[in-house]
Amino acid sequence: MTPVIEAMDLGIAYRLARNRAGTLKEFAIQAVRRQVSHEKLWAVRGVSFEVAEGEVFAVIGPNGAGKSSLMKAVARVLPPSEGRVIVRGAVAPMIELGAGFNPELTAHENIVLYGTLLGRKPEFMRERVAAILEWADLTEFIDVPVRSFSTGMLARLGFAVATDVQPQVLVVDEVLSVGDETFQTRSRERIEELMAGGASILLVSHALSLVEETASRVMWMDHGRPEMLGDPEEVVAAYREWSG
Amino acid sequence: MTASTFVYDSDQARTPLVTEVRNLWAFRGLLKLLVVRDLTVRYKRSALGVWWTLLNPLLTMAVLWVVFSQLFRFETPGVPFTVYLLSGMLIVTFFGQGVAATGAAMVNNANVLSKVYVPAEVFAVSSGVAAAVNFVISLIPLFAIQLITGTGVPWSALLIPIPLVALTAFTLGVGLIIAAAAIYFYDVLDLTNVFIQLVSYLVPTFYPLSIVPERFVPLIKINPLYSFLQVFRGFAYEGGFAPGWNFAYMAVSAVVMLALGLWVFSRSWKNLVVLL
Numbered sequence: 001m002t003p004v005i006e007a008m009d010l011g012i013a014y015r016l017a018r019n020r021a022g023t024l025k026e027f028a029i030q031a032v033r034r035q036v037s038h039e040k041l042w043a044v045r046g047v048s049f050e051v052a053e054g055e056v057f058a059v060i061g062p063n064g065a066g067k068s069s070l071m072k073a074v075a076r077v078l079p080p081s082e083g084r085v086i087v088r089g090a091v092a093p094m095i096e097l098g099a100g101f102n103p104e105l106t107a108h109e110n111i112v113l114y115g116t117l118l119g120r121k122p123e124f125m126r127e128r129v130a131a132i133l134e135w136a137d138l139t140e141f142i143d144v145p146v147r148s149f150s151t152g153m154l155a156r157l158g159f160a161v162a163t164d165v166q167p168q169v170l171v172v173d174e175v176l177s178v179g180d181e182t183f184q185t186r187s188r189e190r191i192e193e194l195m196a197g198g199a200s201i202l203l204v205s206h207a208l209s210l211v212e213e214t215a216s217r218v219m220w221m222d223h224g225r226p227e228m229l230g231d232p233e234e235v236v237a238a239y240r241e242w243s244g
Numbered sequence: 245m246t247a248s249t250f251v252y253d254s255d256q257a258r259t260p261l262v263t264e265v266r267n268l269w270a271f272r273g274l275l276k277l278l279v280v281r282d283l284t285v286r287y288k289r290s291a292l293g294v295w296w297t298l299l300n301p302l303l304t305m306a307v308l309w310v311v312f313s314q315l316f317r318f319e320t321p322g323v324p325f326t327v328y329l330l331s332g333m334l335i336v337t338f339f340g341q342g343v344a345a346t347g348a349a350m351v352n353n354a355n356v357l358s359k360v361y362v363p364a365e366v367f368a369v370s371s372g373v374a375a376a377v378n379f380v381i382s383l384i385p386l387f388a389i390q391l392i393t394g395t396g397v398p399w400s401a402l403l404i405p406i407p408l409v410a411l412t413a414f415t416l417g418v419g420l421i422i423a424a425a426a427i428y429f430y431d432v433l434d435l436t437n438v439f440i441q442l443v444s445y446l447v448p449t450f451y452p453l454s455i456v457p458e459r460f461v462p463l464i465k466i467n468p469l470y471s472f473l474q475v476f477r478g479f480a481y482e483g484g485f486a487p488g489w490n491f492a493y494m495a496v497s498a499v500v501m502l503a504l505g506l507w508v509f510s511r512s513w514k515n516l517v518v519l520l
Contacts, residue, residue, distance in 0.1 A: 084254050085252075088252075089251075093360055099355055100359075100360055102281060102285060113277055122273040122276070122277055123273075
């Protein structure tokens with residue numbers, strides 16, 4: 001069976017911030033002094049893996065290991081600098097949920113806008129508003145501008161919109177750790193439903209016990225390079241030992 | 245969802261122009277939402293709301309009218325000064341607002357673009373289209389003034405969509421180039437404002453062409469905005485076609501600028517998000 005996600009020798013490079021001219025003025029000065037630099041920082045390099053249908057693939061590693069960049073490449077946000085990534089099916093990116101919310105717009109307007117940003121049809125989103133608000137337990141706030149929402153309310157709304165349709169791939173960045181206990185239980189149930197519906201999950205997490213418990217395979221990354229890939233228990237144990 | 249068959253392959257070749265047009269079509273629903281958001285959010289917290297769109301050009305015109313018709317007197321033969329002034333301002337404001345908004349679209353939406361996949365050109369184009377809608381709304385005060393001053397509104401006003409579409413294309417083209425440049429160098433946006441002002445003073449908005457010294461006239465006529473303005477004024481109140489030369493110059497600069505803008509944007513796209 002063809003894998004849902006394929007990463008082949010993937011590399012993502014950023015221009016180094018300390019050398020990058022932020023303004024035309026600085027660039028002109030650097031150019032005159034012949035200091036223009038094309039040095040690159042490889043956030044991810046030489047990473048290859050495949051994720052099968054229904055699989056939970058977890059990525060662990062210290063801060064700055066390149067986990068988020070990797071996720072963004074799968075979510076199509078960052079184009080790879082080298083190598084190749086193929087994703088078969090719709091992706092629900094749960095990277096900083098609600099990044100598309102506009103504080104001045106109401107909950108209703110934001111649901112439609114955010115859903116459309118995620119590639120759904122506005123007409124479809126309008127039909128789903130009531131159901132989404134009900135799941136997020138925010139029905140009474142339908143006409144309230146989201147600038148007056150709390151962080152928890154925003155997270156609930158973002159999660160409800162992102163998981164409203166069955167995706168083939170869920171890209172999850174620690175979002176399970178937002179909200180109160182009730183919401184965490186409900187969001188975990190929602191994710192289980194989506195998995196039962198055939199979704200593969202790419203999970204980035206620091207919660208090693210959660211990774212051990214849920215993942216079918218784990219990749220440990222450090223400095224953009226894959227250190228180890230395989231069985232959750234083995235990889236997590238090796239990573240625990242390494243990080244002390 | 246039908247998206248189940250969708251495959252994303254990072255190696256898929258991107259054809260400049262074709263890819264952008266296809267993306268814009270695929271995301272047309274979002275494009276419409278963004279335009280509406282642009283137009284409504286701006287006035288959401290004000291008591292007058294969207295009425296500002298009508299009031300803004302009138303108030304600016306009032307200021308300019310006091311300055312240029314009472315203090316510095318310019319004669320505009322055949323048309324009341326207010327109509328001449330407002331028609332010129334509408335074109336220049338459309339261009340200025342459109343270029344500034346399109347140019348800043350990528351930087352302003354960086355937080356979305358770096359988290360959710362949306363073709364970046366959708367944001368840029370929506371800002372340009374919003375400026376065009378603003379222009380259409382502000383035609384209402386222009387026509388009102390034409391009726392009040394007895395200039396009237398000729399039938400040729402129905403042809404205004406032609407310069408409107410052309411100027412939208414031209415504005416988007418310039419804006420897309422600036423949007424791409426602004427990602428590399430933030431101060432490009434400041435320079436753009438200076439550039440817009442310069443270009444705006446170089447077209448006869450508040451002065452008649454007749455006061456310009458002979459040797460500077462070519463400098464004004466070579467400015468593509470001049471051709472848009474002439475065609476627009478022809479349709480809006482003169483009631484006829486501007487010289488064919490202006491019309492051709494307008495059409496050519498619109499097509500060339502839009503193609504150039506999309507091409508530059510397309511070429512630099514791969515670096516854009518990484519830099520945001």
